[in-house]
Amino acid sequence: MILHIATVNKFMVPFISLINNEFPDQDHEFWLSGARKLKSTPIERRKNIHFDKDTLGDRALSLIKLFLLMNRAEKIILHGLNRRVLNVLLVNPHLLKKCYWVIRGGDLYQYQSPKPKVSQKIKELKRSFIIKRLGHIVTYIPGDVELARKWYGATGKYHECLIYISNVVDFDIVPESPKIQNPDSKIKILLGNSADPSNNHIEALERLLPYKEHDIKIYCPLSYGDQSYAQKVIDSGHNHFGDKFVPLTSFLAFDKYVEFLKSIDIAIFNHHRQQAMGNTITLLAMGKRVFLRSDVTQWKMLENLGFTLGDSADITLRPFDNSKIYENSRIARENFSRRTLVRQLTKIFEE
Structure with a gap:
């Protein structure tokens, strides 16, 4: 047993x-x-x-x-x-x-x-x-x-x-072929995965300041975790980006959350430690650009598998090459299957 x-x-x-x-x-x-x-x-x-x-x-x-x-x-x-x-x-x-x-x-x-x-x-x-x-x-x-x-x-x-x-990549919800971002459309950014201070939201927001005049929307999940910290993030986001910052303070049902992830172009996980791996794997499989800290343990693991990642210390809105997007999706499907x-x-x- x-x-x-x-x-x-x-x-x-x-x-x-x-x-x-x-x-x-x-x-x-x-x-x-x-x-x-x-x-x-x-x-x-x-x-x-x-x-x-x-x-x-x-x-x-x-x-x-x-x-x-x-x-x-x-x-x-x-x-x-x-x-x-x-x-x-x-x-x-x-x-x-x-x-x-x-x-x-x-x-x-x-x-x-x-x-x-x-x-x-x-x-x-x-x-x-x-x-x-x-x-x-x-x-x-x-x-x-x-x-x-x-x-x-x-x-x-x-x-x-x-x-x-x-x-695990759920093949029923992840499109077989990743959707490539239209360079002329609004850039939708996912920042963090919870109201845990380990997300280091405010540091990431400050790194996004050079793009505050660009056509962007920053979505920040804060429905669970430290709510006093969440309020600080909300205040900072609104101060820096106004209505371009959208705090997500209500829990999303799973199917709605998946549809939300499909609409994202860039994800930024500025955690100081291994965290948000389920989100990271799903987003890579969807062909999204993912930014992580390069000194966390999952960075080395993902890099060794061949993924192309962005460093959250040097956030850019420039799209990855389409070939890298397709390769990220292939690697995720191959290595993170049921x-x-x-x-x-x-x-x-x-x-």
Whole structure:
């Protein structure tokens, strides 16, 4: 049995569906925290899905069940290192060698976050002890593995895998042939993917100032994240660009968001760390120009695959050569397909 431990979120819902559709049910069990969110998520109740109990009376029994599942499992896939998982592993270090840590940006880059409270420092000590001893690391960005080894002394075996459906090009929604921008039309710019300060919106807005008199429209998704920070971005955007800056403060349904991405010409992700990869891959497959910081781990990975990228430190409105646009789309389709994901997961599960 392979046990997946995770929190209910937008990545896990389609992942569970993928596993249950592509792999035998009896081979996989899911332990999910965040059971209170069940009503708002389309997770079907199945025998192989268990929800963590967070009420005081059920907490002890819930932990015992988790402990028994972890000991029975042949492999444990950790989709995040939350407090409950850290505590169980800390007192059961014999489980660490059969654990596969799926590196997520927020998980890894906690290393760089300030830790003014004693409780935060203690949690980081726990993380360091556990990450160093985990038997396996799962990601598709080699640079994140290098950082895990550098920051935490991680020794686990690296397994390349896209893991989540969000990192896959959906051929049903991405046009087979990318649409080439009309040089005489308004240039639509996507800035960032959330109201997280890691987007560094204001720095990117300042780099766009030389083009404020051009025929542009800047769209900025701010519907989730730090809303006080979002207001600062909105104020800055309006001050610099007036009505050419359009904050997106309401959540867009998936199909509407996809149509919105199809209308974009340029995307700027000025993050200081690995983030927004699902958006990046989809936009490249659509033939859009994507600007990233050249010092983030995904830059090197994408560049090694052959993608043509723009550096967010040197934003330009000049279009890429059409041949590069078509090549970006081809590379994305070839390397980020559902077939590739299933093959990679199969290798992890069966080795």
